[in-house]
Amino acid sequence: MSRYDPSAFPPFAVTVDLVVLTVREHALCALLVRRGEPPFQGYWALPGGFVRPDEGLAEAASRELSEETGLRAHPTPGQGADGAVADGVHVVGAQAAGAHLEQLATYGHPQRDPRMRVVSVAHLALAPDLPTPRPGGDASSARWAPAGELIGQNPADGVPLAFDHGRILADGVERARSKIEYSSLATAFCPPEFTVGELRQVYEAVWGVALDPRNFHRKVTGTPGFLVPTGGTTTRQGGRPAQLFKAGGATVLNPPMLRPEA
């Protein structure tokens, strides 16, 4: 600790903001809410809110996620200190659809909120395709927005987000893009049982590239612990019936699924 007087510590407000990502219609989408009050009234923003006095950070993020999406939080028990870099928390909804929640980064520029000094601990949530979100909290509406349009190279792609949420969203998308390379996190975008083709569409949507179905199939089925066959099949993608899989125990992929380079 420094010599700065701790008894007169400056008060900060601490919030959590959520980058909630899903894959719908072959596109990576982020959950946005419209702000109903100043500042940035009428702007789209990330869902979030204040951390309560007796609430941990992951707990607050889980509560906000539940309020905004209806996903019921199901924190991993015995997790120890929250905010850990270690693997995230699992969240289940009414249909027992799995979701993933992890801390992303913390944003604390002194002027990021014009009202007061706010430090926001951003979290990243990955969810399977959900029904249209029901607005919650003091947001007047909510929607899924294609992430590509929000973080595109040209900022003219749409209305900018409130506060520094554009930056937070970009960081969250980049985290998701890189993390599905070396972890089994892509399965968090899938329903409990899914086909190899559905998993491939997740990778294609998140990375924005086309992958060879044959090589992809060989790779994911050959990575130990990634996929476990359930025995069932489905034809919901059309064509020949496909084997159904669920996520295996592995959280780290070896070898990793490397993104095709330029």
Added chain:
Amino acid sequence: MSRYDPSAFPPFAVTVDLVVLTVREHALCALLVRRGEPPFQGYWALPGGFVRPDEGLAEAASRELSEETGLRAHPTPGQGADGAVADGVHVVGAQAAGAHLEQLATYGHPQRDPRMRVVSVAHLALAPDLPTPRPGGDASSARWAPAGELIGQNPADGVPLAFDHGRILADGVERARSKIEYSSLATAFCPPEFTVGELRQVYEAVWGVALDPRNFHRKVTGTPGFLVPTGGTTTRQGGRPAQLFKAGGATVLNPPMLRPEA
């Protein structure tokens, strides 16, 4: 935002804690300071301190690093919002030795500090081997402690750290271990000019494994943008003179340097 009343936002103290890592004598070491006052008086802790009212998070971390190690902060200009996931800040010392500073994670368990509600934004700093640290702030002394002994599987390896700093340190070490796989960050542990053998010793110390010198040499010299020869040679490692290199422009390694598995 939620319906929680923002006008009565609960006050938090916000601190930065630093995981400062270096490689000395073939071992990964972390900078610790001894606490001179309660709570945890006499315990070893990570350096850190309160974020000041008009200071960004990276700025506070940079200031604390300077206070504790004498490294002069040199924040990347035009960085935009602090706390970004994007690449970190560069720090230079008196000898122009480069260092690396990036945000690690944020720890905010309600009871992590018995005095009050404190949210700590941990940062990770990677530095070349520095002279013995000069104690700064209200720490009565400081030392480099081998990281392996602090985060070993058996917690009997030494006195536990104050607060949740053991967990933070473990998270920082794991971040460093995984990040040198796919980024050129290992060069942050090296002096401005270094040999392939010195870089290999960094990987060996951080990962705690032995690497084949011949394959390592082939790999790092074959990765585009990783190393740039300076033209000079040195014999400071003994044996045949070795070529000197400096870090190349690449921040992301393609292909990555994968850690040998089990």
Added chain:
DNA sequence: TGTGCTTATCGTCAGAAAGACGACTATCAT
């Protein structure tokens, strides 16, 4: 009842990458 369309899955082949390891080089200590 085919025919065609779609997606799944298996196989083949060439090139790249990685691990194991031999061989040679250039300096220093004695």
Added chain:
DNA sequence: ATGATAGTCGTCTTTCTGACGATAAGCACA
């Protein structure tokens, strides 16, 4: 000179990857 130490270049084998041919098994529809 001799040995010790460390750097650097090659070789060989195995594994991984990307490109792509071929077959399988459903569905829609004539």
